Amino acid sequence: MTRSLALGLHAVIVAVTDEEPRILTVERRSEPGGSPVAALPFGLLEPDEHRTLELGLRLWVREQTGLELGYVEQLYTFGDRDREASDEGEGGPSAGERLISVAYLALVRESSRPSAGAEWRNVYRRLPWEDGRRSTGSPAGGLGSLLRTWSGRGRSSEARSERVDIAFGLGGAAWDGEKVLERYELLWEAGLVAEAGRDRGLDARAEPFRGQPMAADHRRILATALGRLRGKIKYRPVVFELLPTTFTLLQLQRVVEALAGVRLHKGNFRRLVDRGGLVEGTGRMDDHTGGRPAELFRFRREVLRERRAPGVGLPEAKGG
Amino acid sequence: MTRSLALGLHAVIVAVTDEEPRILTVERRSEPGGSPVAALPFGLLEPDEHRTLELGLRLWVREQTGLELGYVEQLYTFGDRDREASDEGEGGPSAGERLISVAYLALVRESSRPSAGAEWRNVYRRLPWEDGRRSTGSPAGGLGSLLRTWSGRGRSSEARSERVDIAFGLGGAAWDGEKVLERYELLWEAGLVAEAGRDRGLDARAEPFRGQPMAADHRRILATALGRLRGKIKYRPVVFELLPTTFTLLQLQRVVEALAGVRLHKGNFRRLVDRGGLVEGTGRMDDHTGGRPAELFRFRREVLRERRAPGVGLPEAKGG
DNA sequence: CAGTATAATACTCAAGTTGAGAATAATAAC
DNA sequence: GTTATTATTCTCAACTTGAGTATTATACTG
Incomplete structure (x- = not known):
């Protein structure tokens, strides 16, 4: 049957x-x-x-x-x-x-x-290695050496090392914020996340880096979602779905940084956002900023008809 | 039950x-x-x-x-x-x-x-309006006015016109090669493709622009695929899956153009491809080009580990 | 074999974009 | 008032992009 x-x-x-x-x-x-x-x-x-x-x-x-x-x-x-x-x-x-x-x-x-x-x-x-906002270089930190040990073992060790390097931005490769799923899957294969331990042995040294497990393969689904969102944010103005109707430019920047897992340069971020015509000032001010009051902006729906692919481009830069 | x-x-x-x-x-x-x-x-x-x-x-x-x-x-x-x-x-x-x-x-x-x-x-x-290689401006050509007539009718005519403009690059909006699905769905709604006629009335004047129908909703699936491929080509080196192991730079360019539905500037295309480190010369020559013989290149697999997002960027330019 | 067509390859150049940093302004807390 | 904190505006060099031009190597035509 x-x-x-x-x-x-x-x-x-x-x-x-x-x-x-x-x-x-x-x-x-x-x-x-x-x-x-x-x-x-x-x-x-x-x-x-x-x-x-x-x-x-x-x-x-x-x-x-x-x-x-x-x-x-x-x-x-x-x-x-x-x-x-x-x-x-x-x-x-x-x-x-x-x-x-x-x-x-x-x-x-x-x-x-x-x-x-x-x-x-x-x-x-749940995916701690994805947040690079307070570190420099690869956010993966301590996982790097554990992954290196793993990839050094067994046959096909060369192909493995290459996958690790590309996914985690090691050995000269650049960190790519969108490779969230690739990273999760490597950690799973390496027995460095708890979900893998349901079937295989779990590497105890990974404890502090592992992140909290979720039901079934839901963490893999989460990884897929984060990767997709990080990509989408660059070429479609989806961030605005996450913000109130009016917001300051720093609020906008913080939301983008939170998703990207990376800090951005303030001046350049602003330049990008308003060259792209993504927002317009409302004239009103937010004076709860902790410093000089900031103007409140709103999303300009009209961009959708103007530009080819308006998003809040993510320069790879850091700096507050 | x-x-x-x-x-x-x-x-x-x-x-x-x-x-x-x-x-x-x-x-x-x-x-x-x-x-x-x-x-x-x-x-x-x-x-x-x-x-x-x-x-x-x-x-x-x-x-x-x-x-x-x-x-x-x-x-x-x-x-x-x-x-x-x-x-x-x-x-x-x-x-x-x-x-x-x-x-x-x-x-x-x-x-x-x-x-x-x-x-x-x-x-x-099947999707004739997607090929802009021999026209200037919006490849949609004759469909433009038919769509305009359709979108002018009925309530919600304003929202409709806006969708048409954005999808087809009319009224000041830019043509976006990736909006293949949006375009197909508008044509369907407007009764300008045969598949819509299975349920609704079909606009006979659209005959020459319509393209050949496919089974069920397969043309919609095709539209989804073309849109995705046009997007992907820009940031992942997938074109090489479509080429023989060695090829001339013009062959590569023609394949990209075929997918993008747009002509590109030769010099700039070459510059892009080799600045991106996507290919390497083989030293061998192809002398069946019809002009000066061209060097044969091969895809450099190593780019995968080097660059963040290597694709054959599509400038919006034309010119042979 | 000169002349023409076709394509390859190499440059040029202005305009625009990016990454990084510095300067100045307006507020609150002490 | 002084200091901290954030907003907002510039500057500038390095790099990228769009567009065009110049030169070279083939085949084909008559």
Whole structure:
């Protein structure tokens, strides 16, 4: 007999609060009686009820978190056979069904209040090596040497080292903020994240760098989302989905930095933003800045018709 | 009772031959006895057989076209309820099943020979308004005025005009080669492509601009693929998947132009390619150029570790 | 074989963009 | 008032981009 299919809809709902990117999570117990883990909001497609996948997702998210989503984009569809065993919380597929999951990225404003049971959690607590705002060079820090040890072992050690170098910006390669998924997958293969330990041995020395695990392969989905968002921000004005209608230029910059995991040069950032015609002044002032009051700006919707691809370009630069 | 699901795997297999981008199609008869239409290679995921979606896709493609795919990337998952009625050729879902389709983009070399039943077809014969290589300004040409008429009608006429302007680079907006899907969807809504006529009235004046239809929503999938490929080419060295191991710089340029649908400035293109370190000379010459013999180059794999995001940037320029 | 067409390859140059830093202005806290 | 903190505006050299020109090596034509 043939196994049947279930289609899961997962949401990576991102907001930026207090200069930290956060995602909305719900609690899930992998086995009855087990300890709870953070999971992405998730539900199964109901072929008779949900006219489109995205609508199904919005319904599930409203039910589980109380949020009405605004900006939503499809991320990726995960369908490997070995991922599903671990993805069977409440509301999941029944035994014998193969689960395929379509993941979505949603952006909401920091003001959104989820209902009880759902909670905002810091993205970088789950992917600490992605935050380079306070370090210089590769944010990966202590992971570097551990990865080097790993990649030095076994056959195909050369191909491995090369992958590590490219992904983590080691050995002369440049750090690329968008390679979030590549980095996560290498850490998984190297047994340096807890999810890998569910099947394999776990390297204990990695403890301080590891980051908090999530249910099933949700951290991989999170990595996919962060990588995509970092890319998108450069050529589409999506940051504004995360900001209130008016904001100061520094607020805007901090949100971009939070997502990119990198500090930017202030003067150059401003130049870029207004050469791009992305914002316009409102004339009003914010005088709670801690220094000289700052003008409040708003997003100029008209850019969408003017420029080819308006985003808040991320120079690779640092400096406050 | 609840309807069950079927998961379709679709492949947009692209090659560039004679300076034209082509996709591999198979023939499908929508009803028994109906006339055959070009369709994308397609098969259903077999939950017990296919360990990953991508492997399932590769198997189906091999079976239907005889091709072993190299570069493959997931494109998008299509799951709207109204798309499926039309997607029931041989090998499709049984009645009462809801079909969700995961589409993939594959790049192969022009030399790949498909088996009987599969055929290469010119992408721009299906999306003629996307090829701007011989026109100046918006390649959309005659479609412009038809779209303007359409968008002028009805309520929400203002929002419509704006969408048309942005998508087609009219009214001061810039033509953006990547907005392929937006353009196709507008044409569909406007009743200017045959697929829309399956449900709605079709504007007869659009005949010469319309392009050839494909099965079900396969042309929309093609549009998604072309848009993605045009984007990708700029920041990842994927063009080389479409070229033989050695090639002249003009061959490389022609392939890029074919995909981008735009002519580029020769000197600047060369400068870009070798400043990016994308290629290296082989010392050998091609003397079948029709003019002075050209050096043969090969792709430098090492760029992958050096530069942040090496692609063959597309300046917006023209000129031969 | 001179003349013409075709393409390769190498330059040039002005205009624009980028990365980095410095200078000056307006507020709050002490 | 002095200091800290942030806002806002410049400057400047290095580099990139768009566009065009000049020179060279082939094949083809008559």
